[in-house]
Amino acid sequence: MNRPDERPRVDGRAVDGRAVDGRAAWVARFSVAERAVHHVTGLLMLVCLVTAACLYVPDLSTLVGRRNLIKPIHVWAGFLLPVPVLLGVLSRAFRQDLRRLNRFGPRDTEWLRRRDRRAVLNGRGVIEVGKFNAGQKLNAAFVAGSILVMLGTGAMLTFPDPWPDSWRGGATFVHDWLTLAIVVMTFGHLWYALRDQGALTGMLTGRVDRSWAARHHAGWLTAMDRSSSNGVRDGAAEDMGSQSVPLTDAAVPRKRGPESP
Amino acid sequence: MAPPSPRCSNGKVNEDDETTGAPVGRRVIFGMLGLGALGIAVGANAQQKVNRALAPLGPVGQVLPAAGGFRYYSVVAGVKARKPENYRLTVNGLVKKPRTFSFADLQRLPQTQMTKDFQCVTGWRVENVAWAGVALPDLLDAVGVPPQAQAVRFHSFDGVYTESLTLEQARRRDVLVATGMLSGPVEHDHGGPVRLYVAPMYAYKSLKWLGRIELTSDVIPGYWEERGYDVDAWVGRSNGRDDEPT
Structure with missing residues (x-):
């Protein structure tokens, strides 16, 4: 199975000359708004996890103490967690991403079922993955569900008065155990992201290398090219302003470079 | 979505x-x-x-969540551990004979043991904890309490935390200056070598790292009580909670 490794580049253009056929070497992937939602949510999530560890892991809480300082930081970061997503809904590009993340098509079923889901043939992923693969979609749904459940149970623990004792015990139970699941998912998310320079670049700068897109999100790249040739620009490209993809004839077969092993 | x-x-x-x-x-x-x-x-x-x-x-x-039962709470960054050998408990304020007790002095006073639950106001509870030490009334008798003393204030050697009881509450036999816990010495993380255990009240009354006991004329609210928790912290009858009494 081929791993989608990074391709060599010179001056930001693919060395295999793909840019020469008139297409930009870079493709707009995330707008400023989409990236802001990601970064702020990620930051708040990390603050929640670090303060949770300080309040909760016996050895760490022994070391750090300062419960009167750490606890309000944890509570505030928790209550702020849904805010970036709610503000993000103001962005058309972000709303479009939410729709994409929500919907599972045949490609997603295939991606989940096949063991060679990440395989690359002639520079393109064997599965025509859209803007998000099924794993990313499931992760997004898990994060959204987690934020809501943690918010609900966290609110019950912060304002315990209206609730019967058994409910508060139950809320503690849910809050504690879901934390462990979130820790596992967060490490998994970072594991996949940090091993993939192209994905990191996409989330940090908003644009990705065309060859990276072909290997990881072939269906999305095709749709981007088609929509740009139809004069319909992707929401992300719109927010990016000058970053939109140059118009080309989508009917021209793509020149394919040799795939790195 | x-x-x-x-x-x-x-x-x-x-x-x-x-x-x-x-x-x-x-x-x-x-x-x-x-x-x-x-x-x-x-x-x-x-x-x-x-x-x-x-x-x-x-x-x-x-x-794993709450598997050990106890959760560690401290309001300061760190507490320097003290060994029983260099531990001192000062009892002063409105007392007839101010006195400083060593760990060995405490062990020479009448000893009390009890097995009771530990209930935190945040909801967690550890059942059937074995406690050992000096019942607070026995310690008060050792220093003598004049009539003008009406309350007891406790100071932690963490330098910050305080707690308080009325004299009537402090005379209960189930209020303990604990030198043993969980069938062993009181570990540092549990507030050792000597901590308070106020059996009928929520755990924030059971001050850790007990350093000084001061007799006063009035109840002076403790650390968490200045931050909104009830001064009379009876389990099940305070702080808006209805837990089973310990």
């Missing part, structure tokens, strides 16, 4: 086929909300079973 919208807003073509298909994301979210609600309903019971199941794991179980 956003409502399903098979077309983009310009009404022409869809950029891709990704906005059609089953709304799995939304189902996952609703599923998690359902499981969360179920967890709130049955979780208290489930956690007790988890505690019992994980108890034999010992320190390994400490990373």
Whole structure:
């Protein structure tokens, strides 16, 4: 199975000359708004996890103490967690991403079922993955569900008065155990992201290398090219302003470079 | 999740086929909300079973939620550990004979043992904890309490934390200057070598790292009581809670 490794580049253009056929070497992937939602949510999530560890892991809480300082930081970061997503809904590009993340098509079923889901043939992923693969979609749904459940149970623990004792015990139970699941998912998310320079670049700068897109999100790249040739620009490209993809004839077969092993 | 919208807003073509298909994301979210609600309903019971199941794991179980029972709370960054050999407990204020007790002095006073639950105001409870030490009334008798003393103030050697009881509360036989806990010495993390255990009240009354006992004319609210918690912290009858009495 081929791993989608990074391709060599010179001056930001693919060395295999793909840019020469008139297409930009870079493709707009995330707008400023989409990236802001990601970064702020990620930051708040990390603050929640670090303060949770300080309040909760016996050895760490022994070391750090300062419960009167750490606890309000944890509570505030928790209550702020849904805010970036709610503000993000103001962005058309972000709303479009939410729709994409929500919907599972045949490609997603295939991606989940096949063991060679990440395989690359002639520079393109064997599965025509859209803007998000099924794993990313499931992760997004898990994060959204987690934020809501943690918010609900966290609110019950912060304002315990209206609730019967058994409910508060139950809320503690849910809050504690879901934390462990979130820790596992967060490490998994970072594991996949940090091993993939192209994905990191996409989330940090908003644009990705065309060859990276072909290997990881072939269906999305095709749709981007088609929509740009139809004069319909992707929401992300719109927010990016000058970053939109140059118009080309989508009917021209793509020149394919040799795939790195 | 956003409502399903098979077309983009310009009404022409869809950029891709990704906005059609089953709304799995939304189902996952609703599923998690359902499981969360179920967890709130049955979780208290489930956690007790988890505690019992994980108890034999010992320190390994400490990373898992509440498996060890106790949770460590401290309001300061760190507390310097004291050994029984260099431990001192000062009793002063409105007393007939101010006195400083060494750990050995405390062990020479009449000893009291009891096995009782430890209930935190944040909800967790450790059942059947074995406590040992000097009942507070026995210690008060050793220094003599004049009539003008009406309350007792406790100072932690963490330098910050304080607690208080009325003299009547302090005369109860189930208020302990604890030198032993869980069938051993009081560990540093539990507030050792000497801590307070106020059996009938929430755990914030059971001050850790006991350094000084001061007799006063009036009750002076303690650390958490200045931050909104009840001064009379009876388990099940204060702080808006209805836990079983300990």
